[in-house]
Amino acid sequence: MTLTAKSSGPAASGGVPAQPKSRFPRSVFFIVGTEACERFSFYGMRSILTLYIIHELMKNLSASGPEGLRAAEDYATVIGHIFTMGVYFMPLLGAWIADKFWGRYWTIVAMSLFYVVGNATLALTVGSQVGLIVGLSLIAFGSGGIKPCVSSFMGEQFSKDQSNFIARAFGMFYWAINFGSFFAFLLIPVIKDSVGYAWAFGIPGITMGLATLVFVAGTAGYKRNLGEWISEPAGTVAKRVCSSSVLYGALPAWFFCALIMLAKPQMLGPVGEWVGTMGAFGKTMFVAGTGVAAFFAVLVLFAIAAFLPKFLISLAKEKYPDGGVPADSLSCEKSSGVPAQEVSMTLGERFRAIRGILLLFAVIPVFWALFDQMATTWVILGGQMTATNLLGYPINTETMQNINPIFVMSLIPILSFVIYPALNRTRFFKTTPLRRMTVGMVLAAFSFVICGWLQTSVDASLATGTPTMSVWWMALPYFVLTIGEVLFSATGLEFAFSQAPASMRSTITSLWNLTTTVGNFLVVLVVALTVNYTAADRFYFFAALMFAVAVVFGVFSTCYKYKNE
Numbered sequence: 001m002t003l004t005a006k007s008s009g010p011a012a013s014g015g016v017p018a019q020p021k022s023r024f025p026r027s028v029f030f031i032v033g034t035e036a037c038e039r040f041s042f043y044g045m046r047s048i049l050t051l052y053i054i055h056e057l058m059k060n061l062s063a064s065g066p067e068g069l070r071a072a073e074d075y076a077t078v079i080g081h082i083f084t085m086g087v088y089f090m091p092l093l094g095a096w097i098a099d100k101f102w103g104r105y106w107t108i109v110a111m112s113l114f115y116v117v118g119n120a121t122l123a124l125t126v127g128s129q130v131g132l133i134v135g136l137s138l139i140a141f142g143s144g145g146i147k148p149c150v151s152s153f154m155g156e157q158f159s160k161d162q163s164n165f166i167a168r169a170f171g172m173f174y175w176a177i178n179f180g181s182f183f184a185f186l187l188i189p190v191i192k193d194s195v196g197y198a199w200a201f202g203i204p205g206i207t208m209g210l211a212t213l214v215f216v217a218g219t220a221g222y223k224r225n226l227g228e229w230i231s232e233p234a235g236t237v238a239k240r241v242c243s244s245s246v247l248y249g250a251l252p253a254w255f256f257c258a259l260i261m262l263a264k265p266q267m268l269g270p271v272g273e274w275v276g277t278m279g280a281f282g283k284t285m286f287v288a289g290t291g292v293a294a295f296f297a298v299l300v301l302f303a304i305a306a307f308l309p310k311f312l313i314s315l316a317k318e319k320y321p322d323g324g325v326p327a328d329s330l331s332c333e334k335s336s337g338v339p340a341q342e343v344s345m346t347l348g349e350r351f352r353a354i355r356g357i358l359l360l361f362a363v364i365p366v367f368w369a370l371f372d373q374m375a376t377t378w379v380i381l382g383g384q385m386t387a388t389n390l391l392g393y394p395i396n397t398e399t400m401q402n403i404n405p406i407f408v409m410s411l412i413p414i415l416s417f418v419i420y421p422a423l424n425r426t427r428f429f430k431t432t433p434l435r436r437m438t439v440g441m442v443l444a445a446f447s448f449v450i451c452g453w454l455q456t457s458v459d460a461s462l463a464t465g466t467p468t469m470s471v472w473w474m475a476l477p478y479f480v481l482t483i484g485e486v487l488f489s490a491t492g493l494e495f496a497f498s499q500a501p502a503s504m505r506s507t508i509t510s511l512w513n514l515t516t517t518v519g520n521f522l523v524v525l526v527v528a529l530t531v532n533y534t535a536a537d538r539f540y541f542f543a544a545l546m547f548a549v550a551v552v553f554g555v556f557s558t559c560y561k562y563k564n565e
Contacts, residue, residue, distance in 0.1 A: 024165050025157040030218025032169075032176045035150060037211030038115075039180030041204040042143055044188035045119065047398050048200055049083075050076045050379045056197060057132060073380050073535075074527050080376040081520040081527075083136045088516035090144020097145070104149040104156070105224050111149075112212040115142030119205025126197045135201075147513070157223050178405040185402030190394060357495075361515055363441070366549045367488055368519030369526075370444045370542050371481065374404065376523075377535065378474065381451060384458045385471040400474050407482035415486060433495040434557030438550055440488030445546035447481035452539035459536065 053076035054062050054069075062072040098107040118138030125131020151173060158166055184204070192200035382397025389395055420431045429435070454473055461468040492512075530538055 024168070025221070027157045027218050027221035027223070028154055028169050028172070030214055030221075031150065031154045031157070032172050034211045034215040035173055036176040036180040037207050037214060038112075038143075038146070038150075039177045040184045041115070041119065041180075041208040041211065042139075042184075043181040044184035044204040044207070045122065045139070045201060046080075046375055047185050047188050047401055048192050048197070050080055050376050051383060051398065052197055053079055053132070054380070054383075056127060057129060070531075074531060077373075077376045077380070077527050078524050079132075079136070081372065081523045083140055084372050084375075085517045085520045085524075086137070086140030087144045087147075088513045088520070090140055091148040091513045093141075094145035095148040098149050103224065104153040105219075105222060108146045108149050108153065108215060109212065111142045111145030112208065112215070113142070114138050114145070116205055116208045116212065118142060119201060119208055123198050123202035123205055126201070153222075159223075175409075178409050182402060182405040182409075185399060185405070189396070189398035192398075193394065361511055363549045363553050364492065364512075364515040365519035365522060366546055367441055367444055367484075368516045369522040370448060370546055371485060371489075372516070372520055373523060373542075374401065374478070374481065377538070378451065378477070381455055381458065381535065382471050382474045384462065385468050385473065387471055395471060397471055397474070400471055400478070403475055403478045404482055404485075407479055408486060411483060411486050412490075432557070433491045434553075434560055436487045436491045437495070438554040438557055440484040440486070440491070441546055441550035441553060443480050443484035443487065445543045445550060447477040447484065448539045448543035448546065450477040450480065452536045452543065455534070455536040455539055459534065 054072045058072040058075060061068045063069075094107055094111060098104045102110065115138070118135045118141070121131055121135035121138060125135065151170070154169060154173060155166065158169070188200055188204065191203060379397050379401070382400055385397065387394065387396040393399075423429050423431050454469065454477070458468050526538065526541065530541070533541075
């Protein structure tokens, strides 16, 4: 009979029933949509922030003459980098709240509300310094708070039989980031020129509200508990690091950043004022000395990273002379996905396992110090150039920032599918992660040499009253630095995760975010120490520092042995 025929097969004959084919989780699409809207909100606000501070918030100071304009530009640079410091420090707080109290879902929802209120504050208090600080503090609190939760929450939507879809999901996630930033840089500066700053800040707030609604709309399909197959052992280093960092670092740092941003522009750089009295030779020696000091500081960090594991191992042996390990490091279920030998590692042994990553993290902040200036000093440089248009669309220093996501989306497939395979077929230059990162650092330094040359040319034009260079010239350093970004940033995160023990990958993510905070603090420090230097001098200083660090890192990369070796 027909019904009997439908029942035939392995199940009917006593075999194992056929398993249903796994599908891509639909809930991921809500999370990806949330990320696209959130990135539009963040980069939309960030695209106009620097010139807003110079020409709107500090318009009386910037109009008072060259010295006043320079003070306003330095103040805008400091505000921008302190804000970025807060954004990348707050993930410690977000991770701690999610793990200890609310879980990732409610942490994302709650922090998103702070984010929306921060944007609304900026929109409703245009021209107010206090409004700027309150708004940016709330945005940093919200953006940083959800940063460690969104991608992890997306990963939790996959069951073990859906693990083959994870790479596709994170590809979509990265694409959504660039999609959101592309349209932010494309639209928000034009809206600002058309209807003013209130709407230009308000629309990112509306978009962030939309991001929250999109996320909540997917609630019914979310898996809210961490799957056993990817859970971490209780009492891991990650949890201890996050807890102590939040209690002693994240919250005080957040308030400290807000207080600094309330300072007046004229209060920046008392040491820099003293440096300015040294004369040309003294200033040159100061910059050279600062560069040498920074170079040796990197060497010290390398030494600490090299010898700290050995010291920690010796401490572990003293505390556990029988070779045992702390009890909480053993509390891992068989289904956690963490190899047993990694779970039983002492703290010292874990640090020895990530020695190469610690060395890597010693140089990452210098790269971020250069990279994040695309939103500050590069915008100021482009603002001194001649704006133009393309098919009626305005091309100025704010809309020029859109060229970065365009280059990123274009370069990744070219490098991944053409350049890397071609080089790997040669005998002389295999594209190992550390080699790619070294080249990325050199390119970042070279992009700042280009900016120094452009700044010198612009200054000469302004001094003689002749027309300045076209803002299209900024495409050259953007292109060079974007190649460096793809080589360094994406490769660095890949290297850190591939070389770290599985049980320490959350710790590595937290430390990776902290390197951005340190890099932005370096920019604030340099601005404070060089208030009487030209902008070109600063570009050349950062280029020299990056070149020096690249040399040290390049030597290290030739000696490093990868974990799979």
